[in-house]
Amino acid sequence: xxxxxxxxxxxxxxxxxxxLADKPVEAPGGKFAKEAEQMxxxxxxxxxxxxxxxxxxxxETMKTCLQFRDNPPRKVGEKLExxxxxxxxxxxxxxxxxxxxxxxxxxxxxxxxxxGFIQPDPAGRVRGxxxxxxxxxxxxxxxxxxxxxxxxxxxxxxxxxxxxxxxVYDKIYNSNAFTACTNMPRFGLHSWLTPEQITHIVAFLIDxxxxxxxx
Amino acid sequence: xxxxxxxxxxxxAIFAAxxxxxxAQDSKVADELAKYREALADGNPADLLEVKGEGLWSExxxxxxxxLEQCDLGQGPGKLEGAYAxxxxxxxxTNKVMDVESRLVxxxxxxxxxxxxxxxxxxxxxxxxxxxxxxxxxxIGAKSNGMKINVPxxxxxxxxxxxxxxxxxxxxxxxxxxxxxxCHGQEGKRIRLQDLGNLTTKDGxxxxxxxxxxxxxxxxxxxxxxxxxIDCMRQARWPEPNYLADSIVALETFLQKNATGTVMxxxxxxx
Numbered sequence: 001x002x003x004x005x006x007x008x009x010x011x012x013x014x015x016x017x018x019x020l021a022d023k024p025v026e027a028p029g030g031k032f033a034k035e036a037e038q039m040x041x042x043x044x045x046x047x048x049x050x051x052x053x054x055x056x057x058x059x060e061t062m063k064t065c066l067q068f069r070d071n072p073p074r075k076v077g078e079k080l081e082x083x084x085x086x087x088x089x090x091x092x093x094x095x096x097x098x099x100x101x102x103x104x105x106x107x108x109x110x111x112x113x114x115x116g117f118i119q120p121d122p123a124g125r126v127r128g129x130x131x132x133x134x135x136x137x138x139x140x141x142x143x144x145x146x147x148x149x150x151x152x153x154x155x156x157x158x159x160x161x162x163x164x165x166x167x168v169y170d171k172i173y174n175s176n177a178f179t180a181c182t183n184m185p186r187f188g189l190h191s192w193l194t195p196e197q198i199t200h201i202v203a204f205l206i207d208x209x210x211x212x213x214x215x
Numbered sequence: 216x217x218x219x220x221x222x223x224x225x226x227x228a229i230f231a232a233x234x235x236x237x238x239a240q241d242s243k244v245a246d247e248l249a250k251y252r253e254a255l256a257d258g259n260p261a262d263l264l265e266v267k268g269e270g271l272w273s274e275x276x277x278x279x280x281x282x283l284e285q286c287d288l289g290q291g292p293g294k295l296e297g298a299y300a301x302x303x304x305x306x307x308x309t310n311k312v313m314d315v316e317s318r319l320v321x322x323x324x325x326x327x328x329x330x331x332x333x334x335x336x337x338x339x340x341x342x343x344x345x346x347x348x349x350x351x352x353x354x355i356g357a358k359s360n361g362m363k364i365n366v367p368x369x370x371x372x373x374x375x376x377x378x379x380x381x382x383x384x385x386x387x388x389x390x391x392x393x394x395x396x397x398c399h400g401q402e403g404k405r406i407r408l409q410d411l412g413n414l415t416t417k418d419g420x421x422x423x424x425x426x427x428x429x430x431x432x433x434x435x436x437x438x439x440x441x442x443x444x445i446d447c448m449r450q451a452r453w454p455e456p457n458y459l460a461d462s463i464v465a466l467e468t469f470l471q472k473n474a475t476g477t478v479m480x481x482x483x484x485x486x
Contacts, residue, residue, distance in 0.1 A: 029382025032375055036382035036465070043460035044453075052454040055389045062387040069385055070396065110407070113390055116455035118339075118445070133406050145406040147398070183397045190390040 027067045045117070052115050065181035077180035085177035088170050088188065091195040096169045096202060103204030104211065106197055107131040108141070113192070127192055129172070129201055134184070137204070138211035147183050155206040155213045168202045261353055261430040261437045261482035268354025271347055277327030286322035288315065288355065300359035300479050303468045305370040312376040314467050316441050317459045319351055338458045339442045342435075349428070352439045356428050356481040363478055364424060366471035373468060380469025383462055384415070393451040395466070409486065420473035426483025433486050440467055 029036045041056060061080050064072060072080065090096065109128020114121045131137060134147035137154075158164050170177055173188030173195070187193040193201070204210050272283050288298035289306070303314040309321060316338075323334045340346040368377040387394040398406060399414040412419035427440045438446075444463050445456055456462060 028385040030378050032378045033382050036379035037386075039379055039465065040383050040386065040462045043456050043462035045455050045457050048454035055453055058386075058388050062392065065387055066382075066385050066394070070387075070394075070400075113452045114449055115452065116449050118455065119449060143407050145404070145408075147401070147404050147406060147411075185391040185393075190392075192390050 024073075025069060025071075028069060047117075048115075055115075061176055061180070068181065070181040070183070072180055080180035081177055084174045084180075084186070084189070085170070088173045088177060089195060090169075091199060096165050096199055097206060098196065098199035098203045100200070100203035100207040100210035100212075102197075103200035103202070104138070106193070106201055107137060107204055129187060129193060129197075131201070139215055140211060151205060151212065153213055155208060155210065160206045160208065165202060165206055168205050169198055172198045172201055259430050259482055259484045261428070261484070264350045264353045264430075264437050265357050265482065266354075267345075268350035268352070271351055272354060277323070277329045279326065279328035281326050281328070283319075283322055283326060283351075285326060286319070288318055288322075295355060295358040297359050297362045297365070299356045299481075300362045301365045303366065303373070303376065303464050303471065305372040312372050312464060312468060314440070314459075314464045315352055315355060316348065316439055317464060319348065319355070320459065335458055339439070340436050349437050349439060353428050353437050353482050356479075359479045360481055361478060363476055364421070364471055364474045366468065366475050368468060368472045376465050376468040377472045378469075379462075380465035380467070383466055384469060389452045391452050393453075395447065395451075398447075398450075414470055415473060417473060417476060420470050421477030424470055424474035425477045425479045426481055426485070428481060429483035429485045431485050437482060 027033060044053065044056075058066070061084060064076060064080060068076065106129050108131075109126060110130040110133055112121055112125050112127030131151075132141055132144045134145045136144040136146075136150040136152050139152060154168075155164075171184075172193070174186045175182050175184035176186055185192065188195065188198055205212055207213065275282050285292045287293075287306075288295065289301055289304040290296070290298045299315050302318065303312050305312050306318070311317075313321065320331060320334050323329050324331055334348070337344060337346045338348050340349055366373070366377075368374045384395045385400075387397070394400075395414070398404075398411050399419075401411075402413045402416075402419070404411050412422050414420045414423060424440075427443065428437050429443075430437050441458060441463055444466055445458070448456055
């Protein structure tokens with residue numbers, strides 16, 4: 001094989017590969033998607049209270065992410081990001097960074113919000129951010145998951161200026177404002193965490209005294 | 216059995232290595248470790264349940280005083296070898312795609328004369344309350360040990376069911392924006408310390424599906440696949456599906472199709 005041909009062949013393979021990657025993937029369920037939605041909705045126990053059943057509703061973001069298997073084309077992604085950014089609300093006093101000690105507790109709590117008849121959370125159980133399910137944070141906690149990137153030394157690396165603080169607040173409030181269809185939940189949008197609770201978690205990530213940034 | 220034991224030992228060793236450094240959760244982890252060891256001392260506790268299931272299978276029971284020996288799990292009446300590995304499957308007599316649990320319940324109703332409500336009342340065990348279904352499924356599962364999972368979903372109804380399962384797998388909803396895919400759609404991820412495979416690949420789905428039903432040390436019980444998936448929906452913060460719901464059978468069809476070709480090693484033993 002001469003050099004020129006080799007080069008040509010190589011490029012062709014690269015282009016072909018790209019073309020393949022750009023080809024839209026079939027939406028999950030294919031032509032049965034509608035029927036599947038119907039089947040899913042009707043497969044729950046009749047004695048689930050109505051307010052539990054509302055958890056099956058999908059907003060536009062959820063519907064779109066499903067359609068694209070969480071991998072929307074950039075244009076669609078941008079639209080979703082704008083839509084989600086517009087939902088962000090701030091604490092009344094406007095202060096976006098709170099108490100890291102409170103944040104430390106909230107980041108570790110993985111319970112809350114479980115429903116059903118087999119093993120629901122007791123009423124009033126505190127809901128946490130469950131950040132450790134997906135992120136490494138303080139060094140001393142080794143039982144962390146890896147669905148998201150490591151956030152160890154987040155403040156040390158990224159700084160503690162106003163923009164960074166606002167970014168972290170916004171990210172926790174509505175993760176999809178930056179990355180459409182990310183695996184990270186939208187904690188503020190769903191009122192899973194209050195704005196105040198979010199400020200505490202921001203402090204846990206940013207405050208130089210927080211174990212995320214110390215030792 | 217031997218291989219299973221070795222694997223469990225390796226698993227326990229890895230578990231111990233992790234447990235070594237966990238501070239806040241030390242006692243809880245130590246607790247679980249103790250349960251692991253206990254479980255190891257006399258093999259997989261599921262083996263006992265398997266024996267119980269075998270007894271239940273041939274015992275004459277119910278209003279019709281009949282055994283389950285004529286139950287057709289897809290390979291013909293009474294044929295158990297490889298039946299679990301080939302389910303879910305389309306059945307002409309019910310005109311439905313059924314998984315091992317829905318088919319078993321169908322047999323208990325039609326052959327033994329129980330009502331569906333009676334049979335499914337204790338579909339999973341609780342401390343002090345054993346479940347016949349768990350025992351029977353453990354027994355039926357073991358009869359596929361060493362055989363390949365075989366759910367190519369070639370029948371149109373099966374193909375449709377697998378597609379519907381795929382839909383549900385990617386469907387996001389609830390206060391945490393979860394779908395099955397969030398936790399099970401990527402290679403090599405963990406949630407806390409639990410490994411999560413990619414259930415959309417043969418390797419990931421195979422590694423998972425070949426071990427079910429499984430004895431869960433943290434629960435002190437054997438879990439069937441229905442139990443597993445209904446609990447994952449709980450983790451997703453969704454309402455509770457019906458036992459034997461079509462949506463669960465659809466997910467199972469999707470997963471077994473992905474896992475097809477993987478050799479069964481059941482009953483498994485898990486965290």
